Amino acid sequence: MxxxxxxxxxxxxxxxxxxxxxxxxxxxxxxxxxxxxxxxxxxxxxxxxxxxxxxxxxxxxxxxxxxxxxxxxxxxxxxxxxxxxxxxxxxxxxxxxxxxxxxxxxxxxxxxxxxxxxxxxxxxxxxxxxxxxxxxxxxxxxxxxxxxxxxxxxxxxxxxxxxxxxxxxxxxxxxxxxxxxxxxxxxxxxxxxxxxxxxxLPVKPSPNLINDHAISLYASLCPFEATNISVGRGTYSPFEVLGAPDKKYGEFTFTPRSLVGFDKSPLHKDETCYGLDLRKAASPKGFTLRYIIQFYNKSGQGADFFTRSRWFDQLMGNTSVRKEITEGKSEAEIKAGWQNDLTKYKKMRAKYLLYAK
The missing domain is CATH 3.40.50.12170 (Uncharacterised protein PF07075, DUF1343)
Structure with missing residues (x-):
């Protein structure tokens, strides 16, 4: 000040x-x-x-x-x-x-x-x-x-x-x-x-990022919002749980509700969702595709898993990730495709750093 x-x-x-x-x-x-x-x-x-x-x-x-x-x-x-x-x-x-x-x-x-x-x-x-x-x-x-x-x-x-x-x-x-x-x-x-x-963070940055752990998972889970899989909006653990109203996704259950201060109209409102509890999962320490690939493989829906494919591509920043998932490529194979671009970005980023180690 x-x-x-x-x-x-x-x-x-x-x-x-x-x-x-x-x-x-x-x-x-x-x-x-x-x-x-x-x-x-x-x-x-x-x-x-x-x-x-x-x-x-x-x-x-x-x-x-x-x-x-x-x-x-x-x-x-x-x-x-x-x-x-x-x-x-x-x-x-x-x-x-x-x-x-x-x-x-x-x-x-x-x-x-x-x-x-x-x-x-x-x-x-x-x-x-x-x-x-x-x-x-x-x-x-x-x-x-x-x-x-x-x-x-x-x-x-x-x-x-x-x-x-x-x-x-x-x-x-x-x-x-x-x-x-x-x-x-x-x-x-x-x-x-x-x-x-x-x-x-001393204050949650938005209604559904309620703690440090959710923030660490946010980048990896947000692309699910272009699918039929809930990221836990309408619960007290948004971006720490994943699921949909189908038992094939897992034994863990949660039910999205209309929650003031979180989400008043969440996906799968008042429906029991089955999936994963990530509240004690280790932070990905970066970005991971493991959860998207896991749920895609369980869905059996093929390309229809991506209910809003254009939105998924906009969130991801390209069209190739979605296509490579549907082709059955592994996370390691997909991530290898953007490493050269990241190397170039890091070199460019260095010019603007204010807090270098």
Whole structure:
């Protein structure tokens, strides 16, 4: 906060924040803290799950006002994903402070991209208060340009091994903004953290990532959401259990319910699901296909296992992984196909690191 406040004095500020934007052990929200210090906050831009982090995945976020402070809130999740010139006209600086989890399809970094673009187009400075990456690995396929979407905007691996600050520098440096524009960028670095050091999140980053273990499994389990297999939404162990209403998937059972604060309309709601309990499973320490391959083999459905094949490809970042699974290739064979790309990525990534070991 000591570094941040002088940058914001006598400036009109827009925040890109959510419930993870806390600045003290007491959990004080950044918005409240800045207002108490006399900083002029003109508006808040809200990402997926909303400013308070209580909206379901994919649920449209609406414009409004913060119930506590009365500050206007503008949604960046739904039809409007990028701040407009009009929305940027009455601010001098945009401040981004959101906790990421290091997975390419976690949409906070897509919101950051569009905010960077808006700042570049409207000659505004962007300040990023950086935070550690709790799933700090480089693994998985590189995104193919033809499959770009809001769940994958950058040509990076599924697990990309950067903080949001480092990724923002990469977006600038590699010319990934529209028209290869550059965003005026200032990173407030994390203290006392280097790549490879574990980091336990003090606040769950979204409604269904409730603990460190779920975060470690998230990248490997999220692609199931393009299948008929539940990842445990509607239970108290989302992204730690897998199953569907068919006994062929396993002896462990769970029943998704409508749970406020988790998921109000989960897949297989009120149906008994059979599958795997991963709550005590070892962290994959990266990305694994073992669970997708295991459930695919048990399904007997062939290519029909992927109920939303385009969505699966967008999450994975390519079309080859799905095809190779249906061809019966092993995890080792599939992963071998992206190792050369990862080697090239690591070399490029090195230019933007702020927290090298």
């Amino acid at each position: 000591d570094k941040l406040l002088p940058m914001l004095q006598n400036k009109r500020v827009a925040l890109v924040v959510n419930h993870t934007s806390t600045v003290s052990k007491r959990g004080t929200h950044l918005l409240d803290s800045l207002l108490s210090r006399g900083i002029t906050i003109k508006k808040v831009f809200a990402p997926e799950h909303g400013m308070r982090g209580n909206a379901d995945a994919g649920e449209q976020i609406k414009d409004g006002k913060d119930s506590k402070t009365g500050i206007p809130i503008i949604s960046l999740y739904g039809k409007n994903k990028k701040p407009s010139a009009e929305q940027m006209s009455d601010v001098d600086i945009v401040l981004f402070d959101i906790q990421d989890v290091g997975a390419r399809f976690y949409t906070y970094i897509s919101t950051m991209h569009y905010v960077m673009e808006a700042c570049a187009e409207n000659s505004k400075q962007l300040i990023i208060t950086d935070r550690p990456n709790p799933c700090d690995y480089i693994d998985g396929p590189i995104m193919k340009p033809a499959l770009r979407s809001f769940v994958g905007m950058h040509l990076i691996p599924l697990l990309y091994g950067c903080t949001v600050g480092e990724l923002a520098q990469m977006i600038n440096g590699e010319g990934w903004l529209e028209g290869k524009k550059k965003c005026a960028l200032k990173i407030i670095k994390v203290k006392n953290w280097k790549h490879g050091q574990p980091y336990s």
